Amino acid sequence: MTDDPDHHASAGHIALVGAGPGDPDLLTLRAVDRLRAADVVLYDDLGSAGALVHAREDAELISVGKRAGQHAPKQTEVSRLMVAYARLGKRVVRLKSGDPAIFSRADEEITAAREAGLAIEMVPGVTSATAAAAHLGTALTKRLVARRVQFITAHEVTGGLPDDLDLSALADPAATTCVFMGKATFPALADKLLAHGLSPDTPAAVVESLGSDPKTMTGTIATIAARLRENPPTGACMILYGAALAGVMAKAETTDRS
Ligand SMILES: C[S@@+](CC[C@H](N)C(=O)[O-])C[C@H]1O[C@@H](n2cnc3c(N)ncnc32)[C@H](O)[C@@H]1O
The missing domain is CATH 3.30.950.10 (Tetrapyrrole methylase, C-terminal domain)
Structure with a gap:
């Protein structure tokens, strides 16, 4: 990232998007649409690969999930990044496995976005x-x-x-x-x-x-x-x-x- 994400600019857009179980053809059309529009995609490693092919070539793809033996950012850091990029005016997709409403800590991200005064959209996925x-x-x-x-x-x-x-x-x-x-x-x-x-x-x-x-x-x-x-x-x-x-x-x- 070249910009400072903590710099407050015009608010962007945040979408919590369900990637489904990993089959590329179980993504919703709305999920594909939000991925195509995204400037930044914060993704979990579980089941994201099939969805990431829909991101633009110039989109910034940032892994925030657990991968064997590697450090994963804490939830507070994930929420902070999501908010910081949106404040730069970026269209942010927070891509999650399955459905974002189920066991994905979406509540913390929704709260972080609302506390920052940012609108947040949820795009359901196949759990x-x-x-x-x-x-x-x-x-x-x-x-x-x-x-x-x-x-x-x-x-x-x-x-x-x-x-x-x-x-x-x-x-x-x-x-x-x-x-x-x-x-x-x-x-x-x-x-x-x-x-x-x-x-x-x-x-x-x-x-x-x-x-x-x-x-x-x-x-x-x-x-x-x-x-x-x-x-x-x-x-x-x-x-x-x-x-x-x-x-x-x-x-x-x-x-x-x-
Ligand atoms: C953090 S929860 C995320 C659940 C997700 N939001 C959903 O709706 O499926 C992770 C758990 O979901 C289940 N899970 C997620 N993806 C899976 C997959 N591709 N195959 C089997 N189970 C999966 C497993 O029980 C896994 O431990």
Whole structure:
């Protein structure tokens, strides 16, 4: 960047844009439009590559996501950069994996923009929860069987399983649960769910690395927990469980993970 981003000039435009799960053809037309117009794109590494091809050649592309072994800027620094570039009059896209409204710290960026008196637009994306359901060929709801869908994170700030989980809700046999950031903690979560009365035969599935090299594991909550414990996947994983997934399990308890 050649300009000083802390210099206050005419306000630009900020868009929090959902990149979807990584498949280039799951980007929305609005996302493509905002990317084409952007002067600056602040992007997370997870699932952004397919979207970045729509950025202009002269756009400034800045990685603000975690990459193995490399320092990632703190959230406050990401928000500060986003605001600083917009204050220079730039059109800023903050590109996020999946949908920006779900487990992406969008609230902090919205607050930072509003506190700076800048307008902020949100462009929804396909969340990895529904992308995983599509990959598996299953619905998340099922008439008379699964009346509720819940999105949870199984990862608290310290990296462990949150200790304030609502186990009655999570062990509800009439719900489908989509677990974000859960590959390391799911075995511990499953132990708690089984102790709380959820059947060990509850259908479950893991979809790893949607959008790039997807791999699936299907089984029951008990078998999936055991396999994650024995052989933790390396890629980002969406874990789904609930009776609505029975059709996936019925296809055979399979894995295409080697
Ligand atoms: C910080 S959250 C971001 C969620 C994102 N905003 C969404 O709507 O999908 C990251 C978690 O989302 C899930 N996830 C994101 N991208 C994924 C992908 N390509 N494949 C599988 N799971 C993914 C994983 O559970 C991962 O740990």
